[in-house]
Amino acid sequence: MTEQERIEQEVRECVCEFMHVHEEIVDKVEKVMPDEQQLLELSEFFKVFGDSTRIKILYVLSQSEMCVCDIATLLQMGQSAISHQLRVLKQMRLVKFRRDGKTVFYSLSDDHIQTILAQGMEHISE
């Protein structure tokens, strides 16, 4: 690519990104955009649902509270893997837990989680 061509491309990109936009729409939406930080947090929240192991954990917990061993058995996975994922779920407050002797029982932390799971199920079964 020659320098000349590079400049031409930059001009083209500039045109695309700063001149031929629909200004009314962009201006209107810009005003109601939540701040960067909030949208980042939102994506981090959903990221937690975006792994099949964690989805399975959430699903089984939607049926009953359960200890780490139970979950590992149900999913046929190692205890360590489950434990690591439970930590992620805990950090995002998707699950809560109570200790009973040596055992720790996990459960879903609130109703949003169920609602989100249900909406997702509906979407993929359409």
Place this chain on the structure above:
Amino acid sequence: MTEQERIEQEVRECVCEFMHVHEEIVDKVEKVMPDEQQLLELSEFFKVFGDSTRIKILYVLSQSEMCVCDIATLLQMGQSAISHQLRVLKQMRLVKFRRDGKTVFYSLSDDHIQTILAQGMEHISE
């Protein structure tokens, strides 16, 4: 780690994973588990929400239909990056589009998407 110790660990893991589980719970939940494939699809669906660029795209589209250039301008990102992400959103049927001459307008594909976004917002603002 000696062979002896390895065996001991395997036994320990075996105990954890196959003997001290709460059988009633495990049996009950095993019966209502959706099949592997469905849960995998569910996680793939949510994975799409789990990236800040895509969340921003979904958010701006929840306000108005919009062309690729508009989105790139709003998010201050390159056209290519947006286009790649729109493909992901399209594949999972989170967005639909209509062509008008050279321009392609994107919009959210159905109400589940709005509901899920709203539930997520509620969760993180608690």
Place this chain on the structure above:
DNA sequence: AATTCATATGAACATTTATTCATATGTTTA
């Protein structure tokens, strides 16, 4: 028909992420 423009896409690179292995922590029981 040739050019311009909006969008799409393939390849490459850098970053993130999930699992495993080994071990640590904290609770109970002998």
Place this chain on the structure above:
DNA sequence: TAAACATATGAATAAATGTTCATATGAATT
């Protein structure tokens, strides 16, 4: 208090993912 047990965690490795760069496609305009 020592051993057994359920769970947690740090480090390492392997796999997945997002962005950029260069270019391709397809529609409109001259």
